[in-house]
Amino acid sequence: MKLPVALALVIGVIGAVITYLYVGPLGGLGLMVPATFLGAASYFAAGGDRAALAKSVPTNVWGIVCGTVTLILLGLAGNPVLVGVIVGGMTAVFILGALVPALGFVPGSVLGFATTVMFGLLTSASGTDFSLPTGPFTVMLVSFLVGAGFGYVSSILAGRLVARTPEPATA
Numbered sequence: 001m002k003l004p005v006a007l008a009l010v011i012g013v014i015g016a017v018i019t020y021l022y023v024g025p026l027g028g029l030g031l032m033v034p035a036t037f038l039g040a041a042s043y044f045a046a047g048g049d050r051a052a053l054a055k056s057v058p059t060n061v062w063g064i065v066c067g068t069v070t071l072i073l074l075g076l077a078g079n080p081v082l083v084g085v086i087v088g089g090m091t092a093v094f095i096l097g098a099l100v101p102a103l104g105f106v107p108g109s110v111l112g113f114a115t116t117v118m119f120g121l122l123t124s125a126s127g128t129d130f131s132l133p134t135g136p137f138t139v140m141l142v143s144f145l146v147g148a149g150f151g152y153v154s155s156i157l158a159g160r161l162v163a164r165t166p167e168p169a170t171a
Contacts, residue, residue, distance in 0.1 A: 006161035010154045011040070018150060030133020032143045035115045039147020040154065042108045048155050053148055059097075059105045060144045063112025066094035068137040070113070071120040071127030087117070116140045 022031045042060055046052035070090040077083045094113050097103035120127060120136040129135040
């Protein structure tokens with residue numbers, strides 16, 4: 001089986017299960033399907049192997065922390081100019097995090113930051129709310145961590161499907 005087919009099958013099935021859980025039995029936790037998929041995407045973008053977890057997870061968390069601080073500061077802002085300065089300033093901060101080797105995978109930070117700020121702005125959630133299902137930090141953190149696990153398990157299962165497929169005989 002070709003890798004894209006294996007990944008499509010595995011990610012499709014796991015994505016369906018996660019979506020069912022998030023909107024069904026775990027619906028009260030407020031976990032976000034898109035953030036979970038972005039956590040998996042971050043893992044694959046970082047290399048899709050065990051080392052990718054160490055590369056993507058810390059940067060996702062860093063982005064979520066910076067996004068939460070941004071929401072706290074936005075709660076104090078009164079005008080659009082200040083809002084822009086806060087978002088721009090915190091964007092610079094999370095990118096400067098790349099000076100720390102563990103935070104060097106900037107795309108992971110972007111994903112964590114953007115989804116956290118988006119969640120807070122779209123739901124009018126407070127950056128100081130750390131509860132499930134309403135706290136941007138907690139909802140994004142759990143959703144991204146599940147996504148990292150989702151990506152890791154997907155890569156293992158897809159790899160097994162690819163390895164089990166016999167190659168056609170060549171003449």
